[in-house]
Amino acid sequence: MAELDERKSQILRAIVEEYVETAQPVGSQTIARSRELGVSSATVRNEMTVLEREGYIVQPHTSAGRIPTDQGYRYFVDHFAASGALPVGQRRVVADFFASAHRALEDLLHETSQLLSRVSQHAAMVVGPESERAxxxxxxxxxxxxxxxxxxxxxxxxxxxxxxxxxxxxxxxxxxxxxxxxxxxxxxxxxxxxxxxxxxxxxxxxxxxxxxxxxxxTEFLPEHLDQLYVGGVSRLAAEQESFSTSESAARLLEMLEHQVIVVSLVRDLLDHGVTVSIGSENRSADLRDCAIVLAPYDVDGHPGGIVGVLGPTRMDYRHALAAVASVSHQLGRHLS
Missing domain, CATH: 3.30.390 (Enolase-like; domain 1)
Incomplete structure (x- = not known):
């Protein structure tokens, strides 16, 4: 993916952030008014034409503004999403949860998925530690x-x-x-x-x-090891309009029922160094309209399991990355 110059980069950033917030195609006048770019809407429009030609944005309707493509989201994640942090109130919620967590592991992992869903506002998953590492x-x-x-x-x-x-x-x-x-x-x-x-x-x-x-x-095969815990599944139904088709959320819900497939998928992503997988980057056809944000957690300095969120590609990636980073860190500390 070629590097964009500063102006195009900031215009693409503005399009992604506006679209994530409003769910409406973004026009050049909106960008020129809301951002201190120091250029006219005509200049923004010309730059948007270049961004569209290079595959970063697309025009969904003839009379509409532009929305990000998977490539546009990827550029945003790689250049602008890493610096985010959870708001102080949410950091406190996460810290307080683990400070008061005195539960069996299975209950802890299940409730952690619910916590991450509440913090991220997306469906969340927690994969238990690999059995061979126990x-x-x-x-x-x-x-x-x-x-x-x-x-x-x-x-x-x-x-x-x-x-x-x-x-x-x-x-x-x-x-x-x-x-x-x-x-x-x-x-x-x-x-x-x-x-x-x-x-x-x-x-x-x-x-x-x-x-x-x-x-x-030697006969212990703990059921919660390598198990998948999913929290906030109802959010996928609530986000249905953010998917490209009405069937996308339904297919994702069905896929989550196949635990072995999902656990294998997320472990494979992390094994290849991927923490954010967006739309067409996903190998599974059922995830082509989805984004996955992952973070591993360590137990006693060794790889443990995984926490992550999943939802439509129109996701607040900065906040999602901050949420999984905070929860994975606290979960690893709690289990060590």
Whole structure:
């Protein structure tokens, strides 16, 4: 994409910002009146003709002004959207949410998607941490009956997994405590997908309990890991007029029901360094009228999951980028 000179760049910026705010095609007189460009509406009109010829804007109707194309939005995002920040009030809302968040991971991720939707005014999504990255933080065993214990495992992403273990014989509190010590000594920070074998402790009863717990941990496949949480879906219906066809929002809603597809799509975008994907840049035909704004979050310094917003290409990209950046940062801090 060729660089625009300063005047054309500012005129394109004005068209994008006016169109995002008003949803109406933007004319040269509007730009000349509302912007301090120091040129006449005739000069603006000539520059708009060049921008149209180069693919940045288009005239939807003969008598109308111009609206941005996907290429125009892309130029705006690359040159003008990165400097935005959430208003102070919204930053406080995000910070207060996580300061008071003491929920199970699944509930936290779901409510985070709702929070991001409220802040961004678009449908929002949160992808849980990848399952293969989850590691063991701590293990506890609680006696329920002489031969029945509750296994509680805290994972690196904040998840708390529980299982009931039926032992093949009773175990006393002393040996139960020794088994807990062995589990935490050997499994701390071990990947849930690659748990090491436990060495013998010298007490067969302790080994029996510890190995039963370790074997149960290998069967943990937490459902919320790699899960997709979508908040504010009703906003897509409310934004229906902003899509090019009435079917676009419906297709997007249907696509969101196919979790594996969406998770794969957003992870693929981030793997290629893409945080904003606009209209025709999306490989999926169902997303050709949509924009996606993404941000990864880290857990303990390692890649965790993803937060993002999606909606029509007529999106306030500066605000959307600021919203996902703020929420991803706070979520990562909370889970670390």
């Amino acid at each position: 590691s063991v933080r701590s293990v506890q065993l609680v006696a329920l009956h002489p031969a029945v214990v509750l296994l509680v495992c805290v994972l690196s992403n904040g998840a708390i997994e529980k299982r009931i273990l039926q032992l093949d014989g009773p175990v006393d509190e002393t040996r139960l405590g020794a088994a807990v010590a062995a589990l935490n000594r050997e499994l701390f920070e071990a990947s849930l997908q690659q748990l090491p074998e436990l060495p013998a402790t010298g007490d067969p009863d302790v080994d029996r309990v510890a190995r039963a717990a370790r074997d149960s941990l």
